[in-house]
Amino acid sequence: MTSRLGLSGNTAAAYAVRQLDVDVVPVYPITPSTTIMETLAQYAADGRMDAEIITVESEHSAISAAAAASAAGARTFTSTSSQGLLYMHEVLYVTSGLRLPVVMAVANRAISAPINIWNDQSDVFAERDTGWIQIHAESVQDVYDRMVQAYRIAEDSRVRLPVMVNYDGFVLSHAHGPVTIVADEEVAHFARRVASPFRLDPDSPISLGAIVWPDHYFEVKYQAARALEDSRRVIDEVQNDFRGMTGRKYELLRPYMAEDADFLLLAIGSVCGTIKTAARKMRSEGLKVGLIGLDVYRPFPGKELMRLIGGAKAVGVLDKAFLPGSMAGPAYTDVTSALCRYGVNVPVHDFVAGIGGRDIKVEDVQTMYRVLEKAKDNARFDREIHYVGLRR
Amino acid sequence: MDIGTVVRDSGSTIHAKKSGWRSTQPLIDYKRCTSCGWCWAYCPEPAIRLEGGKYIIDYSFCKGCGICAVECPLHCISMVME
């Protein structure tokens, strides 16, 4: 039995956490993720969720408590944004290094200074190399669905890695949308637990996190990196099973009018909705444009992406984040290294927009498509980043 | 290798002898020692054991940090160059 509710991204995430039989929720509030925690605390207070809510003193402690609880075999959830995610930085590596299947919702927000509470994706891109599986939502429905999928992926014995479910702050975290909910029992069955290969247990003690010397460290880190690479197979399986349960189709990448497109934009998160509107407009004007949403960002689906963009005349990557001094945005660097690795020769352009909550309008997207159209016969790579919507 | 670098056998640090780290070693003056156990409590290794009512230092594990000498309330542990 399914039902339809009007939920915000945060309450949709919290709703899923309640259904997912989570044991431990260490929390520290930060805008715009705070209402997840408020909702979970309410569920616990009302007796609708049997979880230990731990109010810690910082995000560093939140993720440390989450990792520790996960090591003790508990299903663990936390959430954060922006500075909070950055404050977790070192423990994010510990969590993936110890192979602890923590799930975290991140309502993406710009980074200080100057302080700004609005959306861009600088926070998660600063953490893209921490060894976590990183999934992005385009809609409130995605937030809910990806949360339902997350523990199945994280806890799979072939994966055993933490999962971050990202969605744009305010745009998705606070805006309400219709969400088709899966029944509690169905979620419980879908996300049933698998036995953990290890757990801290006083009756049968093990050590976790001991020093590893140069004769093993390389292998341990390789193991985790390999598991992250290979997790795409498990993500595929879980997405397929999810489709079997709900009829909703998820893939590593989300192509839209991409098959015959001459000009393709690659983008992440809620902006894909705006791009679709712009793409339909431009198609009606005769320009064959399309979109590929980079839904699963880590592991980066380079091979799958190359199959989809091979036929395009020009490709644009829209980054809602900066990598100052690197001559490119973060997604652009991943896309261009995939192009080089697979020997795909297509001009590719980098657009940076939507920083610190700056709106990306349909016209801005049309500008991007026009840049691609003009540039198709020029150099393979553009020399400069196109900052769209920037006053200079 | 176990994922997550789990160590399943307890006591594996028994094999990690620390005597090579030392440049000075603690010596207890048993004429003054009252067997209060303070050094035992503070030794981070731990390399101090209670044997027959007496606190003794196991020099295969003592790393020479000198914490015991600083903490002994009777100042009866001296750090001696090896």
Ligand code: SF4
């Ligand atoms: S010197 Fe340090 S390691 Fe050695 S016995 Fe004293 S406290 Fe322990």
Ligand code: SF4
């Ligand atoms: S702290 Fe000093 S007095 Fe106490 S047991 Fe150790 S050596 Fe003896």
